[in-house]
Amino acid sequence: MALAENLEKIQQRINAACERAGRQPETVTLQAVSKGQLPAAIREASKLGLTLFGENKVQEAKAKIGQCPANLRWHMIGHLQSNKCRDAVHFFQMIQSVDSLALAQEIDKWADKSAKTMPILLEVNIAGESSKFGYRPDQLLSELLQINALHKIEIHGLMTIAPWTPEPEKVRPIFQKLRLLKEECEKILGAPLPHLSMGMSGDFEIAIEEGATIVRIGTALFGPRARATKDTRETKQNGEV
Numbered sequence: 001m002a003l004a005e006n007l008e009k010i011q012q013r014i015n016a017a018c019e020r021a022g023r024q025p026e027t028v029t030l031q032a033v034s035k036g037q038l039p040a041a042i043r044e045a046s047k048l049g050l051t052l053f054g055e056n057k058v059q060e061a062k063a064k065i066g067q068c069p070a071n072l073r074w075h076m077i078g079h080l081q082s083n084k085c086r087d088a089v090h091f092f093q094m095i096q097s098v099d100s101l102a103l104a105q106e107i108d109k110w111a112d113k114s115a116k117t118m119p120i121l122l123e124v125n126i127a128g129e130s131s132k133f134g135y136r137p138d139q140l141l142s143e144l145l146q147i148n149a150l151h152k153i154e155i156h157g158l159m160t161i162a163p164w165t166p167e168p169e170k171v172r173p174i175f176q177k178l179r180l181l182k183e184e185c186e187k188i189l190g191a192p193l194p195h196l197s198m199g200m201s202g203d204f205e206i207a208i209e210e211g212a213t214i215v216r217i218g219t220a221l222f223g224p225r226a227r228a229t230k231d232t233r234e235t236k237q238n239g240e241v
């Protein structure tokens with residue numbers, strides 16, 4: 001089965017990257033990015049031991065989650081609109097793509113209504129690509145305390161999507177910058193932030209070497225996505241509208 005072989009290879013590459021970086025493999029969580037994949041593929045991945053999945057559209061996740069084993073955990077990794085926050089809070093265990101105070105406030109509101117606390121990551125557009133969502137680092141630092149003051153939100157760390165490149169070594173500085181920014185946030189908050197969600201199929205080994213705790217892997221695991229969601233690196237052109 002291709003999925004089992006792909007997973008085996010990815011795990012070996014994760015282990016090797018951890019070894020190069022002097023890290024324990026248990027400190028890196030492989031998140032299976034299942035956007036554009038059918039529930040059957042997700043159930044298959046679950047049988048192989050994967051438990052953390054990522055979706056980039058609330059509607060798609062809503063339709064699929066009920067058809068998958070109940071023990072799986074789901075994170076929202078795509079751009080979230082305020083009118084989808086209610087469902088996002090209901091269906092996801094974490095929202096990795098928070099990129100404004102207004103969005104954080106909306107999530108906080110719905111978490112409060114459902115008597116939940118919502119773990120979030122703050123998404124940062126480190127490279128400043130106009131095609132991508134995410135905070136500018138200076139904006140993030142200026143809003144951080146206000147987000148942290150929201151009672152029903154817990155900031156667990158930062159997330160980024162590196163620019164696409166055929167040479168992953170080129171995006172190493174992006175991952176380094178996210179790590180340094182997390183350290184700055186920790187100083188401001190006076191508390192540690194456990195997560196750096198960075199690295200995808202093309203660049204996860206570099207991300208691990210630079211401190212990733214969550215790598216979000218889609219195509220290297222499942223193979224190419226169905227046409228409708230092909231090439232959905234989370235951009236303004238093809239993100240959720």
Ligand SMILES: *Cc1c(COP(=O)(O)O)cnc(C)c1O
Binds near residue numbers: 035161200201
């Ligand atoms: C699609 C997507 C991924 C996975 O991309 P692959 O290149 O298929 O591994 C990771 N993160 C986000 C935010 C995505 O939208």
